[in-house]
């Protein structure tokens with residue numbers, strides 16, 4: 001039997017074509033047949049399905065236009081403006097300096113996308129999807145940052161043939177292509193500020209998903225500017241925390257933690273988890289949006305170092321966006337291509353990460369329920385006396 005590499009990186013046996021495969025092949029033939037399409041449109045029982053599939057496919061095709069509508073709204077600060085009060089076309093034209101005729105196309109597109117809605121007297125108001133964008137600077141900064149990714153994706157085949165040509169490489173100084181030693185300080189502060197504003201949702205997920213009361217000392221590896229450890233220390237006043245990150249980032253975190261008045265309980269250490277030992281003494285290590293930036297060998301070395309560093313009964317909480325093992329997911333294509341353009345790491349399924357954790361020695365690996373798994377899914381592993389097996393049986397739902 002052949003073996004292939006599944007998204008979880010575990011070799012899978014390729015089953016010989018059985019009845020399921022034959023059925024799938026038949027459905028493939030049926031579903032591309034114009035006769036079936038005509039029949040499905042004609043029947044009230046199936047018309048809804050044709051409509052829904054057509055709309056979903058159209059959304060795939062039109063995604064670029066939707067992205068640009070959102071970007072234009074963000075660049076013109078339209079959603080923050082409408083959060084203050086609904087406005088007419090002429091008022092918005094005066095505020096943005098755009099001609100009413102072209103601005104109207106943008107506003108009507110934004111209404112069709114749910115970013116805005118129509119109010120009385122011809123005014124435009126904030127729509128259901130515009131509200132979070134107006135409320136969170138982190139989303140607006142990501143929308144702006146994504147312009148770099150979409151430049152790299154302008155010719156998708158060129159990117160697939162030669163991922164090294166992506167401009168996104170230069171944004172992140174810690175990938176194998178960008179040795180961080182020589183990068184200017186500004187490069188670190190730029191990405192750290194972006195991470196800091198976009199971390200808010202992940203912080204809320206983490207605080208909701210895991211009982212931190214049982215721990216005393218937390219080490220946050222790759223902690224960025226310290227948003228997570230600060231929120232943790234504020235929510236759980238008994239905790240002492242250490243943040244470990246590359247020296248320029250740890251320095252930014254130290255300043256930020258000082259500004260929040262948390263320096264007594266939250267300390268920082270500069271270093272690289274690739275070349276330096278991790279600070280000791282923690283009974284809980286958190287790894288938030290770090291593993292997906294690195295290849296399997298680096299992640300495994302880091303997980304082993306974390307495991308060695310923990311006392312018995314210590315725990316690792318790993319949180320980041322994770323891939324769906326199968327089925328549809330809006331985040332998967334985004335992060336698959338983002339990390340390719342970045343030039344390092346990959347989006348992993350919970351099972352693939354759990355397998356790496358098990359190889360590093362962790363046991364009792366579970367997927368913690370996260371309120372909105374889009375921002376991050378959360379894996380918890382323990383250090384125990386039990387001999388860890390190399391492959392994890394993952395409890396807690398999705399793989």
Ligand SMILES: CC(C)=CCC/C(C)=C/CC/C(C)=C/C=C/C(C)=C/C=C/C=C(C)/C=C/C=C(C)/C=C/C=C(C)/C=C/CC(C)(C)O
Pocket residue numbers: 132139142198289290292293338342
């Ligand atoms: C009013 C009535 C009648 C009913 C109310 C009903 C109700 C309760 C509604 C709830 C409404 C509500 C509060 C909605 C809230 C929605 C929110 C907060 C939506 C948030 C969306 C967030 C998004 C889209 C975040 C996107 C994040 C991105 C794209 C992150 C990218 C991260 C990157 C690129 C990270 C890079 C790091 C690296 C390099 C991979 O390591």
Ligand SMILES: C[S@@+](CC[C@H](N)C(=O)[O-])C[C@H]1O[C@@H](n2cnc3c(N)ncnc32)[C@H](O)[C@@H]1O
Pocket residue numbers: 174192195196199202221222223224225244245246249271272273274287288289290293
């Ligand atoms: C995507 S950011 C996530 C930051 C933060 N945990 C968050 O969720 O916002 C990845 C972090 O890992 C840090 N990092 C990357 N390589 C590292 C290394 N070799 N040693 C220590 N930290 C590293 C980066 O400086 C950055 O702060």
